[in-house]
Amino acid sequence: MCLAxxxxxxxxxxxxxxxxxxxxxxxxxxxxxxxDVAVDDYVLIHVGYALHxxxxxxxxRTLALMAExxxxxxxxxxxxxxxx
Amino acid sequence: MKYVSEFRAxxxxxxxxxxxxxxxxxxxxxHLMEFCGGHTHAIFRYGVQDLMPENVxxxxxxxxxxxxxxxxxxxxxxxxAEKHGVILCTYGDMMRVxxxxxxxxxxxxADGADIRMIYSTLxxxxxxxxxxxxxxxxxxxxxxxxxxxxxxxxxxAETEGLENFSVFCNxxxxxxxxxxxLESPEVRDLGTVKIDGFLGPSHVSSVIxxxxxxxxxxxxxxxxxxxxxxxxxxxxxxxxxxRQINEGRAEVENEYARVVTREGNLKAQSLVSDVxxxxxxxxxxxxxxxPYSALRIRDTHAALDAEKRFTVSEKKxxxxxxxxxPAILRGVKKPTDCKLFGTVCTPDNPMGSCxxxxxxxCAAYWTYGRFRETAKEAEEAAx
Numbered sequence: 192m193c194l195a196x197x198x199x200x201x202x203x204x205x206x207x208x209x210x211x212x213x214x215x216x217x218x219x220x221x222x223x224x225x226x227d228v229a230v231d232d233y234v235l236i237h238v239g240y241a242l243h244x245x246x247x248x249x250x251x252r253t254l255a256l257m258a259e260x261x262x263x264x265x266x267x268x269x270x271x272x273x274x275x
Numbered sequence: 276m277k278y279v280s281e282f283r284a285x286x287x288x289x290x291x292x293x294x295x296x297x298x299x300x301x302x303x304x305x306h307l308m309e310f311c312g313g314h315t316h317a318i319f320r321y322g323v324q325d326l327m328p329e330n331v332x333x334x335x336x337x338x339x340x341x342x343x344x345x346x347x348x349x350x351x352x353x354x355x356a357e358k359h360g361v362i363l364c365t366y367g368d369m370m371r372v373x374x375x376x377x378x379x380x381x382x383x384x385a386d387g388a389d390i391r392m393i394y395s396t397l398x399x400x401x402x403x404x405x406x407x408x409x410x411x412x413x414x415x416x417x418x419x420x421x422x423x424x425x426x427x428x429x430x431x432a433e434t435e436g437l438e439n440f441s442v443f444c445n446x447x448x449x450x451x452x453x454x455x456x457l458e459s460p461e462v463r464d465l466g467t468v469k470i471d472g473f474l475g476p477s478h479v480s481s482v483i484x485x486x487x488x489x490x491x492x493x494x495x496x497x498x499x500x501x502x503x504x505x506x507x508x509x510x511x512x513x514x515x516x517x518r519q520i521n522e523g524r525a526e527v528e529n530e531y532a533r534v535v536t537r538e539g540n541l542k543a544q545s546l547v548s549d550v551x552x553x554x555x556x557x558x559x560x561x562x563x564x565x566p567y568s569a570l571r572i573r574d575t576h577a578a579l580d581a582e583k584r585f586t587v588s589e590k591k592x593x594x595x596x597x598x599x600x601p602a603i604l605r606g607v608k609k610p611t612d613c614k615l616f617g618t619v620c621t622p623d624n625p626m627g628s629c630x631x632x633x634x635x636x637c638a639a640y641w642t643y644g645r646f647r648e649t650a651k652e653a654e655e656a657a658x
Contacts, residue, residue: 194313194504195420195478221397223427224543235481235534238366238417239395240424243481243540249533256505269367269394 195237196257196266197250200230211236214254214263216271236270284507291510292326298517304330306469307516308606310453311476312339312634313504319639321506323513331513334468334606335639337452337561338476340417341368341632342604345558347592348445349374352414354587355443356380356388361585362406363390364399365414366421372631375592396428403432403440412581413442419479422446422570423543426550429572429579443581444572446551449479450487451568452559456605457495468606472516474509475501477531484539488527496525503531550576560594560628561604600627603636610640617641 198211198218207223211234222228222241233250234241245253257263299305309315315335318324324333337343353374356363363380370381370392384390389409393399396413403411415425425442432440453473475488480501488499498519502512512530519526529535550573557569572580594600598620599613610616610629620626622638629635633642 219397221395221424221427224423224540224546226542235478237420237478238424239397240427242420242423242478242543243534245534252505 194257194262194266195235195242196263196270197233197235197245197253199250200228200232200234200241202230203228209241211241213270214267216267218270239270287507288326288510291507291514295326295331295510295514295517296328298514298521299328299330300521301330304332304469304471305517305520306332306334306471307474307513308334308336308456308468308470308472309474309502309509310336310338310449311474311479311502312342312632313477314338314474314502314509315636315639316634317504317506317509319643322643323506323509326510327513331517334470335603335636336456336473336606337559337604338418338449339629339632339634340421340447341372342600342628342635343447343452343559343561344369344372344416344445344628345560345592346374346594347558347590349380350378350590350592351587352443353378353380353383353388354590355412355414355581355585356383356390357386358588359410359585361389361410361412362402363388363412363414364393364402365390366394366416367392368632369414369416371625372628373595373625375590375594377595377626396424400428400431400435400437400440403437404435407439409439410584411440412585413440414445415442416445418447418449418476419482419547422547422551423482423540426543426546429550429576430546432579433576438578441579441581441584442572444551444570446570447557447559448568448570449476449483450490451565452562453488453491454495455559455562455565455568457491457497470497470606471520472498472500474512474516475499475527477501477503477508477535480529480531480535480539482540482543484537485527485529485535486537486539492525492527498525499527501527501529501531501535503534549573559604561601595626598627600629600637603629610637610644613637 198213202210209222233245399413500512500515551570553567554569554571556564602608625631629637
């Protein structure tokens with residue numbers, strides 16, 4: 192549960208929510224913990240909340256590592272399985 | 276060095292390993308505690324220990340929130356679901372952790388309790404909105420990364436006037452536990468372990484910043500290097516620790532500067548302090564009572580505090596006899612020192628929390644380390 196997964200912000204919505212794209216899956220998350228999120232930013236997501244912004248390079252690096260370590264699929268299933 | 280082939284950046288891993296081997300002093304040992312379960316997992320998954328010289332040892336610390344939750348708090352959660360009939364929501368990691376008499380949330384669920392596995396506090400709020408006639412309790416666990424989302428959920432529930440939602444708060448603090456490992460008399464009595472430096476947690480630090488660790492560096496003269504999750508990060512951070520130890524320095528260095536700043540996420544910190552305050556003391560599995568090491572909900576938000584809304588009975592909670600999780604969490608024993616490891620206790624049938632969570636030392640040993648250990652022992656016996 193300590194892992195955070197990077198995703199690209201596709202759209203901002205009311206109530207501090209945003210839609211992000213994760214490996215082709217779209218997901219609504221909260222951006223209430225960040226002040227200046229914009230469309231096309233990359234954010235690290237932990238339990239449905241964007242914790243901080245990261246660069247596109249860092250996002251790519253992290254995703255490649257998670258895929259290699261075999262945890263990406265698991266995390267994606269957990270994220271997309273949620274009710275929100 | 277067979278595990279080096281598993282690295283994507285194999286050349287870099289080999290260079291780092293060679294550099295570490297070059298810089299360690301043969302006349303001393305380096306005991307480095309990684310606090311974060313994510314690091315424990317990375318060290319095992321990539322066999323980082325195998326790339327280290329003999330005198331560099333990783334000590335696995337209590338950095339998995341599932342592993343450090345005392346059985347009593349889990350028993351309380353089971354009771355909330357079974358006796359008070361609430362919808363209990365929690366993160367998936369908690370489901371299989373055995374409580375007293377091996378009773379876990381998943382067993383309580385099988386017996387009819389309404390326990391829902393959620394991914395986010397957003398899901399718990401949604402369940403509360405959809406079930407206005409039921410009490411919905413979020414069983415909150417986790418370190419500083421998971422705490423801000425709980426704070427947001429509490430604020431959101433207040434804004435919406437969601438009266439059937441409350442939080443059973445078990446959020447704990449990383450720096451307090453590190454301090455306790457270094458100084459508490461109880462830990463000394465229970466057995467302690469030599470620590471020369473710490474690999475600091477990465478995502479926790481992205482929230483609280485690297486500043487809270489400066490105290491350890493100054494007060495206990497222990498170097499801390501905030502390390503990213505990638506195995507190369509762990510190796511680079513190890514090299515940075517070895518250099519500090521060799522030079523007699525004890526500072527906070529930040530290997531993970533691409534994500535972590537000194538001050539951290541100020542907005543998240545401010546939300547957390549609006550909603551939570553320090554508990555004077557909180558029990559940790561493996562560490563006992565640790566002063567000022569956990570958070571509770573402030574009185575200004577008391578209506579959302581499950582501990583105030585429900586009364587749980589005083590009961591005797593008991594961990595499985597001979598389970599060595601407490602000593603393993605303190606870094607005093609290795610999983611293979613436990614009689615239950617790999618015999619009655621496996622990931623399919625865990626007796627203790629360290630075998631449940633993938634970030635627990637026992638689960639990591641089981642998945643990646645046990646064959647290596649056995650091979651090493653056989654080698655030593657033959658020699």
